[in-house]
Amino acid sequence: LTMIVFTVILGKIAGLPSQGETPYAIMVFVGMLPWYFFASSFQEGSNALIANSNMISKVYFPRIIFAVISLFVNLIDFLISFAILALFMLYYQFMPSINILVLPLFLLLAAAFTIASILWMSALNVKYRDIRYLVPFVVQFGLYVSPVGFASEVVANQWRFLYSLNPMVGVIDGFRWCILGENVNFYWPGFGLSIIITLFLMFTGYLYFAKTERKFADII
Numbered sequence: 001l002t003m004i005v006f007t008v009i010l011g012k013i014a015g016l017p018s019q020g021e022t023p024y025a026i027m028v029f030v031g032m033l034p035w036y037f038f039a040s041s042f043q044e045g046s047n048a049l050i051a052n053s054n055m056i057s058k059v060y061f062p063r064i065i066f067a068v069i070s071l072f073v074n075l076i077d078f079l080i081s082f083a084i085l086a087l088f089m090l091y092y093q094f095m096p097s098i099n100i101l102v103l104p105l106f107l108l109l110a111a112a113f114t115i116a117s118i119l120w121m122s123a124l125n126v127k128y129r130d131i132r133y134l135v136p137f138v139v140q141f142g143l144y145v146s147p148v149g150f151a152s153e154v155v156a157n158q159w160r161f162l163y164s165l166n167p168m169v170g171v172i173d174g175f176r177w178c179i180l181g182e183n184v185n186f187y188w189p190g191f192g193l194s195i196i197i198t199l200f201l202m203f204t205g206y207l208y209f210a211k212t213e214r215k216f217a218d219i220i
Contacts, residue, residue, distance in 0.1 A: 003028045006149030019151045019176060020183025023092045029085050030179050031148040031172045034110045037078045038117075038168060039139045044070035045118035046125055046135050064209065067118045071111055078107075085179075097181020106174035113167045113198045119205030123212045147172050153185060160187055167201075170194025 003025055010016045011024035018024040048066040089096065125131040146168045147155075155163050163169055170191040177186040 002032060002149075010149050016150045016154060019153065019180055019185075022180050022183045023094060026085070026088055026092060026094055027151065027176065027180065028149055029088055030176050031146075033078060033081055033085065034107070034171045034175050035143065035146060035148045035168065036081070037074055037107075038110055038114045038171075039143070040077065041070045041074045041114045042117050042121070043135055043139060044073070045114070046121040047132055048118075048122060050125060050129070050132070064119070064213075067122045067209070068115055070118070071114060096179045097177075099178045099181050101178075103175065103178040106171055106178060109174065109195065109198060110168075110171045112202055113171065113194075116198060116201035116205045119209045120201065123205075123209045127212065142166075142168065151176075152187070152190075160190055161193065164190030164193045165197065167194040167198045 006028045007025045011018065011028075018027050045067050048070060121131065121135065125135075146166060152160070152163065152169055152173055164187070171194065173184070173186060174191060177184045
């Protein structure tokens with residue numbers, strides 16, 4: 001349904017361009033794959049500590065397990081969605097690029113950014129309970145500022161690097177480069193920036209999570 005809305009509103013009515021000869025619907029669906037993997041995992045992981053407060057307060061074990069387990073659950077959804085994408089590509093008679101062989105590396109980057117976001121938000125959610133009301137807003141806002149329903153090439157060149165401060169821009173562009181191939185003009189400086197920001201957020205998120213983990217049982 002999201003793909004249909006973006007295709008009709010942005011592709012047909014607004015007239016935003018696709019990437020090369022790629023059907024607009026396929027371009028959107030490829031962008032949705034990493035986005036919904038991130039969004040679903042982030043929402044579930046951010047609230048995992050609170051949702052399992054009874055177990056956390058009674059039994060000691062690494063709490064980080066709750067923060068990352070949502071990734072494995074949503075990986076199944078990702079694989080199902082990927083199978084649906086394959087059906088769409090058969091329908092449009094669109095062959096994926098040979099670049100698809102490196103797709104797992106971009107999925108790994110998406111997982112790393114997701115873990116970093118969960119570590120920060122789940123730890124903050126324990127201490128500041130109102131944070132949970134912010135999570136749906138962040139996800140909804142992120143959907144529209146990430147190039148899910150449009151190609152990132154529509155962003156002016158002088159703003160591309162700044163736009164890449166959102167690590168999901170590099171991830172989504174990477175997915176499209178892997179699947180759509182030569183139809184995508186991949187912006188490598190932005191991808192490098194996505195990696196740097198993801199590593200920074202993961203490192204600081206882990207430090208903050210580890211620092212506050214010993215107080216989780218008392219606070220909860």
